[in-house]
Amino acid sequence: MRTLKEKLYQKIEEFRPRTERLLNEYGDIVIDKVTISQAIGGMRGVKSLVTDISYLDPNEGIRYRGYTLEEVFKLLPKPKDAEMPYVEGLFYLLLTGDIPTEEEVADVVDEFSKRRILPRYLYEIIDAQPCCSHPMTIFSTAILTMHRESFFTKKYYAVFNKKDYWDPMYEDVLNLLAKLPEIATYIYAKLYRDGKRIQSNPNLDFGGNFAFMMGKPKPYDDVARLHFILHSDHESGNVSAHTGHLVASSLSDIYLSISAMVNGLAGPLHGLAAQGVLQWLHELIERLGGEEAEPSEDEVRQYVWETLNAGFLIPGFGHAVLRKTDPRYSLQRNFSLKHLKDDPVFRYVDILYRIVPPILQEQGKAKNPWPNVDAQSGVIQWHYGVREYDFYTVLFSIGRALGISANIIWDRALGYPLERPKSLTTDMLEEIAGIKKKPLKEPDHKKKEKSGE
Numbered sequence: 182m183r184t185l186k187e188k189l190y191q192k193i194e195e196f197r198p199r200t201e202r203l204l205n206e207y208g209d210i211v212i213d214k215v216t217i218s219q220a221i222g223g224m225r226g227v228k229s230l231v232t233d234i235s236y237l238d239p240n241e242g243i244r245y246r247g248y249t250l251e252e253v254f255k256l257l258p259k260p261k262d263a264e265m266p267y268v269e270g271l272f273y274l275l276l277t278g279d280i281p282t283e284e285e286v287a288d289v290v291d292e293f294s295k296r297r298i299l300p301r302y303l304y305e306i307i308d309a310q311p312c313c314s315h316p317m318t319i320f321s322t323a324i325l326t327m328h329r330e331s332f333f334t335k336k337y338y339a340v341f342n343k344k345d346y347w348d349p350m351y352e353d354v355l356n357l358l359a360k361l362p363e364i365a366t367y368i369y370a371k372l373y374r375d376g377k378r379i380q381s382n383p384n385l386d387f388g389g390n391f392a393f394m395m396g397k398p399k400p401y402d403d404v405a406r407l408h409f410i411l412h413s414d415h416e417s418g419n420v421s422a423h424t425g426h427l428v429a430s431s432l433s434d435i436y437l438s439i440s441a442m443v444n445g446l447a448g449p450l451h452g453l454a455a456q457g458v459l460q461w462l463h464e465l466i467e468r469l470g471g472e473e474a475e476p477s478e479d480e481v482r483q484y485v486w487e488t489l490n491a492g493f494l495i496p497g498f499g500h501a502v503l504r505k506t507d508p509r510y511s512l513q514r515n516f517s518l519k520h521l522k523d524d525p526v527f528r529y530v531d532i533l534y535r536i537v538p539p540i541l542q543e544q545g546k547a548k549n550p551w552p553n554v555d556a557q558s559g560v561i562q563w564h565y566g567v568r569e570y571d572f573y574t575v576l577f578s579i580g581r582a583l584g585i586s587a588n589i590i591w592d593r594a595l596g597y598p599l600e601r602p603k604s605l606t607t608d609m610l611e612e613i614a615g616i617k618k619k620p621l622k623e624p625d626h627k628k629k630e631k632s633g634e
């Protein structure tokens with residue numbers, strides 16, 4: 182059996198000529214045009230990034246390496262007695278495009294297990310964070326601090342062949358990913374469990390070990406696997422993926438890049454919405470009489486309108502690309518219907534699922550009125566006793582790091598250059614729009630004549 186790294190090397194060698202040919206023979210072919218509203222409006226829809234790891238169709242949702250999420254969950258190998266597949270198998274798929282065998286997954290499980298131990302200074306860094314720091318800040322800081330461990334950075338300064346950049350990047354990625362569950366659960370123990378940490382179990386897989394360190398019995402191992410796999414990638418244009426890729430494009434190492442990715446995810450319009458949903462839900466539940474109350478749809482409807490009329494967003498709804506219910510939402514909803522149908526908070530989520538889209542349509546602002554991934558993820562965590570919703574985006578980050586790291590290894594393998602788009606001024610846009618004339622520049626010889634030189 183070839184290891185993941187050997188398989189990846191072969192894939193990279195096979196793939197390189199495709200990128201080289203496109204660049205050398207078809208580099209001038211136009212793929213898109215850019216309008217003024219796109220330039221001002223967050224580059225929505227501008228086709229200017231390349232990734233082969235996932236693709237987001239507005240009406241179908243995400244595919245990883247060409248597979249729909251349903252296929253991914255069906256085809257990837259699962260641990261014994263588990264409902265959800267190995268996270269390690271997902272990482273194998275993202276990196277190579279192949280569904281791994283049981284044996285190939287076992288090899289990656291072993292690789293992660295060997296690399297999971299944290300350097301001592303990380304505990305000190307986490308312990309030294311000031312009171313009330315948000316877990317995302319601590320998570321990002323911890324990852325950033327490990328920059329000193331980077332093989333990529335050390336090798337870069339020892340001068341090596343650009344074609345080999347992916348190799349130390351791969352080593353850094355595996356070292357970092359293996360440690361993320363350890364870092365996250367230590368932060369969780371420190372912030373919410375008086376520092377009472379549960380040591381990891383080296384015999385468990387990524388999801389199983391995470392559940393073990395969180396102190397959660399089955400089926401939380403499957404909850405963790407489902408969560409990490411669902412959040413791993415969403416093509417390249419979202420803030421976290423784009424940030425990770427952008428920072429790595431300056432040949433920053435994986436620690437610098439993933440720390441930056443975490444910071445992008447920590448905004449309320451992006452991953453922090455997972456926390457925002459539960460916060461808002463609890464305000465709603467309190468207002469309507471608590472978890473045991475039987476809320477009417479009309480009462481919930483009124484609350485949604487009040488939120489909108491006060492100028493706030495409905496967290497967990499809308500999307501910059503999707504134009505239908507996020508399939509990641511649907512998969513989590515199916516899991517909830519199976520495992521937590523009678524959970525009082527899920528009952529509210531279920532009502533919102535029905536009533537929010539027509540309200541957003543009636544309001545007429547959001548281009549996509551349907552729920553996104555964040556509208557469902559928190560309630561599952563809440564049900565299994567992870568009730569500190571500040572922590573939810575850390576879980577999102579662990580998943581997202583898998584996809585972005587895979588992308589960054591391929592960025593280095595294909596020699597993607599420094600990212601550097603061009604900016605314009607508002608004057609220039611007005612000139613392009615024809616509403617302002619280009620000021621006539623006085624020729625230099627005229628200026629000299631006037632000044633008598």
Ligand code: NMX
Pocket residue numbers: 449450451452454489493494495496497498499500501502546547548549553554555
């Ligand atoms: N509630 C109220 N208004 C909304 C919502 C919503 N859920 N979604 C969009 N709008 C508004 C939006 O604020 C904008 O208003 P204005 O013209 O006054 O600025 C208008 O509708 C048009 O926005 P869109 O073009 O539909 O959305 P955009 O692509 O700019 O943003 C989101 C996409 C996801 C940022 C936006 O839908 C949103 O803020 N949703 C709530 C936050 C959320 O759930 N974020 C998580 C996204 C998924 N993730 O994990 O990253």
Ligand code: MLT
Pocket residue numbers: 414415418419420421500501502553554
């Ligand atoms: C994501 O998973 O990154 C979000 O759905 C946001 C996006 O894709 O724009």
